[in-house]
Amino acid sequence: MTEDDKVGRRVREIIGEMCPLGEREARSTDRVTDDLGYDSVGIVELAMVLEQEFELQPIDEEQAIDIVTVGDVEELVRLATAAA
Amino acid sequence: MSVESLRAEPALAGWLAALARLFVIPAGYRDENVDRVGALDMLRCGPAVLDALIRDGLPCSGEPGAERFDRYDLFNLALYSGSNSSVPERAIQFALRWMGKAPETWLNPMAWQVGIELACPEQHGCGDAPTWSMARPTPEAFGGRTIELRTDPAGATIGREDVTAQGSPAFGLTVDLETRGERRQLRAPALREIVDEFMTGDWRWARMPEELQARPDLVLPHGVAPCISVSLRLAERCAAAGFQARTRRGWILGMLDLAHAWLEVVDEDGQLKVVDPIFAMLSDHAVDPHPDFRAVCLGSRVNRLLPSEHSADNPLAQHTCGGVSRVPKKKVVVRSGRQRLAAQAAASTEHAKEAHR
Numbered sequence: 462m463t464e465d466d467k468v469g470r471r472v473r474e475i476i477g478e479m480c481p482l483g484e485r486e487a488r489s490t491d492r493v494t495d496d497l498g499y500d501s502v503g504i505v506e507l508a509m510v511l512e513q514e515f516e517l518q519p520i521d522e523e524q525a526i527d528i529v530t531v532g533d534v535e536e537l538v539r540l541a542t543a544a545a
Numbered sequence: 546m547s548v549e550s551l552r553a554e555p556a557l558a559g560w561l562a563a564l565a566r567l568f569v570i571p572a573g574y575r576d577e578n579v580d581r582v583g584a585l586d587m588l589r590c591g592p593a594v595l596d597a598l599i600r601d602g603l604p605c606s607g608e609p610g611a612e613r614f615d616r617y618d619l620f621n622l623a624l625y626s627g628s629n630s631s632v633p634e635r636a637i638q639f640a641l642r643w644m645g646k647a648p649e650t651w652l653n654p655m656a657w658q659v660g661i662e663l664a665c666p667e668q669h670g671c672g673d674a675p676t677w678s679m680a681r682p683t684p685e686a687f688g689g690r691t692i693e694l695r696t697d698p699a700g701a702t703i704g705r706e707d708v709t710a711q712g713s714p715a716f717g718l719t720v721d722l723e724t725r726g727e728r729r730q731l732r733a734p735a736l737r738e739i740v741d742e743f744m745t746g747d748w749r750w751a752r753m754p755e756e757l758q759a760r761p762d763l764v765l766p767h768g769v770a771p772c773i774s775v776s777l778r779l780a781e782r783c784a785a786a787g788f789q790a791r792t793r794r795g796w797i798l799g800m801l802d803l804a805h806a807w808l809e810v811v812d813e814d815g816q817l818k819v820v821d822p823i824f825a826m827l828s829d830h831a832v833d834p835h836p837d838f839r840a841v842c843l844g845s846r847v848n849r850l851l852p853s854e855h856s857a858d859n860p861l862a863q864h865t866c867g868g869v870s871r872v873p874k875k876k877v878v879v880r881s882g883r884q885r886l887a888a889q890a891a892a893s894t895e896h897a898k899e900a901h902r
Contacts, residue, residue: 477625488881494878500824501636501800501801501802501878502632502636502801505635505636505639505640505800505801506632506635506636508639509635511637517560519642521640521642522640522642522799522800523643523883524880525800525801526800526879526880526881527881527883
């Protein structure tokens with residue numbers, strides 16, 4: 462498993478664990494708001510947990526605002542970890 | 546753990562201090578619809594601290610262990626708790642990170658997509674002959690532009706101030722737009738004095754129902770300063786001093802759904818100045834806000850504000866059904882316009898390639 466795969470898997474685990482609709486398995490194609498029930502405050506919470514988990518620089522709000530799918534979150538974290 | 550040992554904990558001390566200064570949403574405006582689980586989710590203080598808060602007077606109804614709380618009470622309590630772990634503190638800190646960036650980032654053109662959905666609050670479904678009215682976002686008022694405005698269902702009436710529709714059980718509006726800021730400073734000494742007098746006061750920003758905010762007499766004497774109350778009071782003061790002033794409603798563009806209001810006043814140089822003391826006060830909740838930020842809030846337009854044509858005491862959204870006027874449920878989703886711009890750029894490149902062939 463590549464480092465990218467590990468990051469993606471851990472991101473999906475966290476999103477699934479924090480899911481406002483109850484803990485579940487999250488897939489990359491799931492829509493964070495429409496399918497998993499995250500609201501804007503939930504996405505903020507998620508971003509802050511991801512920063513802590515992956516020791517990221519603060520995630521830019523302008524990036525978080527465009528998150529639609531779980532895959533978008535995975536990509537955001539991959540880019541942030543690569544930049545660190 | 547005993548109450549005494551809990552009380553000695555710095556964490557509890559912060560919560561109790563916030564409770565002592567809490568502006569309790571008054572009867573007639575409060576809605577105790579948050580249960581104990583919801584309260585713990587928002588406060589993140591643990592059940593022992595919540596129990597201590599209840600014993601010390603946090604307003605609630607219901608039997609012990611099944612209490613119900615007002616959402617605004619909980620939000621305002623958490624915001625000033627100093628816990629650094631409550632949802633309101635963390636959400637506001639995150640949403641205001643942009644206040645720590647370089648000043649030009651508050652003024653440069655920014656592209657956005659704003660989606661607003663209205664729904665009927667009636668539990669048993671929307672009544673007969675529904676009508677909807679939503680304040681039209683007008684970035685043009687601050688030098689920006691509307692790129693495209695769509696409604697769902699289509700065919701709504703798009704007026705200068707409002708977008709209105711009838712007959713549908715819900716209503717939505719999506720606007721692609723561009724905002725921009727411009728740095729300006731207050732010049733007239735009398736105007737600066739009015740604003741300075743407010744800014745040096747001991748005020749706390751707090752969230753509360755709009756109908757309560759529209760009654761500055763019920764709110765400001767308690768040292769709390771929500772945007773509608775403050776802008777109405779400052780507009781009165783400016784008008785009394787001979788300045789042409791108005792209030793304006795709009796939205797703060799960003800992660801959180803924050804409707805907003807501010808003062809606009811014509812200065813001695815003839816320029817319209819935006820006076821937004823609440824934005825300045827909000828920066829107290831940001832982590833490392835830029836030192837110039839507070840000054841920018843007193844005269845400048847910033848690209849995070851989306852104006853409407855409504856005054857502060859005019860609601861952004863209205864709904865009637867079954868012959869009754871109701872406050873509609875609102876959901877605002879803001880996205881950056883980057884994806885739309887990227888798609889446009891890609892289409893433009895493809896078009897150029899086609900033309901070249």
